[in-house]
Amino acid sequence: MFIDERRLKIRAGRGGDGIVSWRREAREPKGGPAGGDGGDGGDVILRADVQLTTFGDMDDMPIARAEDGERGGRNKCSGRAGKDLVVPVPAGTTIYDVESGHRVADLVTDGDLWVAAKGGYGGRGNARFATSTDQAPTRAEEGTPGELRTIRLQLRLLADVGLIGLPNAGKSTLLARLSAATPKIADYPFTTLAPHLGIVHLPEFKRFVLADLPGLIEGASAGHGLGDRFLRHVERTRLLLHLVDPAPMDGSDPIANYHTIRRELEAYGRGLDQRPELVAVTKADVWSADGLAAECCSRLAQEADRDVHLISAVSGEGLRALLVALARALDAAPPAPEVPDRLDDPR
Ligand SMILES: Nc1nc2c(ncn2[C@@H]2O[C@H](COP(=O)(O)OP(=O)(O)OP(=O)(O)O)[C@@H](O)[C@H]2O)c(=O)[nH]1
Numbered sequence: 001m002f003i004d005e006r007r008l009k010i011r012a013g014r015g016g017d018g019i020v021s022w023r024r025e026a027r028e029p030k031g032g033p034a035g036g037d038g039g040d041g042g043d044v045i046l047r048a049d050v051q052l053t054t055f056g057d058m059d060d061m062p063i064a065r066a067e068d069g070e071r072g073g074r075n076k077c078s079g080r081a082g083k084d085l086v087v088p089v090p091a092g093t094t095i096y097d098v099e100s101g102h103r104v105a106d107l108v109t110d111g112d113l114w115v116a117a118k119g120g121y122g123g124r125g126n127a128r129f130a131t132s133t134d135q136a137p138t139r140a141e142e143g144t145p146g147e148l149r150t151i152r153l154q155l156r157l158l159a160d161v162g163l164i165g166l167p168n169a170g171k172s173t174l175l176a177r178l179s180a181a182t183p184k185i186a187d188y189p190f191t192t193l194a195p196h197l198g199i200v201h202l203p204e205f206k207r208f209v210l211a212d213l214p215g216l217i218e219g220a221s222a223g224h225g226l227g228d229r230f231l232r233h234v235e236r237t238r239l240l241l242h243l244v245d246p247a248p249m250d251g252s253d254p255i256a257n258y259h260t261i262r263r264e265l266e267a268y269g270r271g272l273d274q275r276p277e278l279v280a281v282t283k284a285d286v287w288s289a290d291g292l293a294a295e296c297c298s299r300l301a302q303e304a305d306r307d308v309h310l311i312s313a314v315s316g317e318g319l320r321a322l323l324v325a326l327a328r329a330l331d332a333a334p335p336a337p338e339v340p341d342r343l344d345d346p347r
């Protein structure tokens with residue numbers, strides 16, 4: 001299952017206690033202090049992993065807990081330090097502290113590490129407290145507790161271009177045509193229930209990552225259809241590719257449909273409506289003959305004041321020109337803005 005948000009309690013290991021003990025040797029009944037130090041507690045560390053695309057694997061982890069340090073031993077032996085717990089998370093995971101609501105880390109690159117909770121320190125044993133005036137200290141320290149906190153993980157997929165459009169517009173079909181991805185395709189709305197990524201190869205060894213999102217509908221920002229929660233996954237993209245069906249099955253007007261999606265982007269906020277956008281009218285193989293597709297293109301170009309491409313993911317028409325335009329637009333596009341530095345709904 002695709003899970004892109006979750007809460008996680010984390011607890012670092014406690015430091016082991018230092019101990020009080022005495023050296024015992026033959027003919028030396030009252031040896032000096034020999035209590036060892038406790039070991040430090042283990043840290044809980046989150047690590048970005050590009051192989052992961054969901055938090056689904058973390059389901060059976062109600063609390064992420066690192067090992068405690070061991071108690072000190074006799075003969076000045078230190079206790080063993082607790083092992084760190086390394087929790088892999090998908091690359092693109094943003095971490096918020098639930099209590100403060102603040103962003104505390106954003107793990108984007110494979111292997112990025114973040115210490116989520118620091119282990120406690122081991123206490124010193126009595127051997128450490130011997131001085132010239134006190135050669136038999138009876139004092140040892142307890143270990144300190146490890147950090148305990150609750151965090152919220154939010155995933156924003158790492159993609160360069162985000163595919164948006166109404167259900168059935170042809171988003172998944174295009175992703176499948178341009179990349180090796182194999183999303184489910186069908187002639188009914190809401191076929192795609194989770195975002196999919198594909199890598200699109202361009203000439204000269206260039207490439208970009210294309211994200212296919214579940215279809216949006218009017219009122220998505222108010223929770224209609226699948227809602228707008230998947231729009232979070234285009235937040236890191238630098239470019240939107242907006243697909244428009246020139247002759248939707250429900251008889252709706254393609255231009256009105258285009259504006260519906262634009263309104264949802266605006267309602268979502270986070271500057272998504274300012275993101276550079278390319279528009280493509282799909283299914284040219286079906287609707288070119290009677291001029292319907294071309295008419296839709298010219299109306300859209302006028303209304304939206306953008307270049308509009310006419311494509312078919314089935315026949316391949318217009319795809320080469322679209323890729324050239326995408327590559328150019330990507331070169332010119334500014335970097336995606338930072339992810340939010342606060343949770344809007346800390347819970
Ligand atoms: N003839 C033709 N059919 C297409 C083309 N692109 C998509 N289709 C068809 O349109 C229907 C919907 O395509 P999808 O790719 O599943 O649409 P989607 O936008 O991903 O839809 P959701 O996942 O429901 O949001 C399918 O029956 C496709 O076969 C095209 O270029 N030509």
Ligand SMILES: [Mg+2]
Pocket residue numbers: 171172173183184185191192212213214215
């Ligand atoms: Mg789809």
